[in-house]
Amino acid sequence: MTTAGAETDGEVGERRRLVNVAYRLLGSLTEAEDAVQEAYARWYALPPGKRREVLAPGAWLTTVTGRICLDLLGSARARRERYVGAWLPEPLPEQLPGGSRTEDLADQVVLDESVAMAFLVVLESMTPAERVALVLHDVFHYPFAEIAAVLGRTPAACKQLASSARRRAGAAPAPVPATARAETVRRVREAWQSKDIAGLVAVLDPAAVMTADGGGLVGAALRPVEGGARIAEYMLAIADRAPGLELLERPVNGAPGLVARRDGVVLTVASFDIADDGRVARIWVVRNPEKLRPWAREG
Structure with missing residues (x-):
């Protein structure tokens, strides 16, 4: 696997996007980075010929990262039953200028309404599949055909999962200035x-x-x-x-x-x-x- 210093600008940008996806899915910056690292490890473990056959490496990495997050979300439920007290997502500080993965992972996460603590807490009430479908579609605008590859379900089923997740979330109130x-x-x-x-x-x-x-x-x-x-x-x-x-x-x-x-x-x-x-x-x-x-x- 390439080191952070040897990554191209495209690879750094791709990694940043994947970290943003994984943080919203997992609510944990540490677990998000681990999931993305594992996805890249699987990518570089492919024989060179297999990698060349992948027409869209970004889509491949997104699918693998999503599947890793889905597995983590499934196991997290059991872990959180043993957690002492309430479990809350990891809070993020304000993004600082000039940050990079080697300086501060938190600088990679785009701070918008989809990382608001209220939204992340609501995501915790959803099933892992609902959470993946909602985040990938509503936040990152992935088509259901691509989400289907992550969840191993039909696009129609993924659309239903996202719809169910929206009902759980309820209507978002108008934001206070x-x-x-x-x-x-x-x-x-x-x-x-x-x-x-x-x-x-x-x-x-x-x-x-x-x-x-x-x-x-x-x-x-x-x-x-x-x-x-x-x-x-x-x-x-x-x-x-x-x-x-x-x-x-x-x-x-x-x-x-x-x-x-x-x-x-x-x-x-x-x-x-x-x-x-x-x-x-x-x-x-x-x-x-x-x-x-x-x-x-x-x-």
Whole structure:
């Protein structure tokens, strides 16, 4: 297999596209890279004559990457039954200019609505086949004939899977303007820092839900915390127990979020779903240090 330094621009671009596909399918940057590496390993393991017979190497790599992801999604269900507490997708920091695979894998992922934490969480409710069909068709615009090669089903069956996935996802609400989302997140940060419980309750929807992922490696609520008042109390209890913790406003998966760090080390990344009235409807808190590796350079 070629090394990263020996890859052509076309190969680097192809790898980037595959990583984007795999991250959306798996919700894990680490697993996405592993899946793409395995797909390339299979490509270079083909005899040269066989490789020359492949008319569209990009399509071949996409099919193989999709099949690898499909297998991983199937096994992930069993793994997540043993996972301590809630499992959340790996959050991504803001894409930085000039990044490359060797510098920071996170720089390869295009941050758009298809990597919003709310969308990735919804994908978790789907079957592996539904998830693959929806992501490949609706996000990356692959025809069902090509998706059929990934899933081993007919194009008509793949179309039905995508339709079923859309029903699970439901109608997407109109996005709240970025400035309004940022203002809401700012109000959360300010209320938390000043230990203003009334301010926190005011910015949280009464039916808000907070889900935390510590993976059994660090302390985190094992069950979702429901209700704005309970979430506010929980957040302020953390503030009391965490002297020296900085709370910073940072983009998370392309949307306004919060990052908590101590002594320069990121300990928590929080994503928010903002309702159209400007209040927080959902909070996703990732504390599992294995999922925070892309944030190591947060400054």
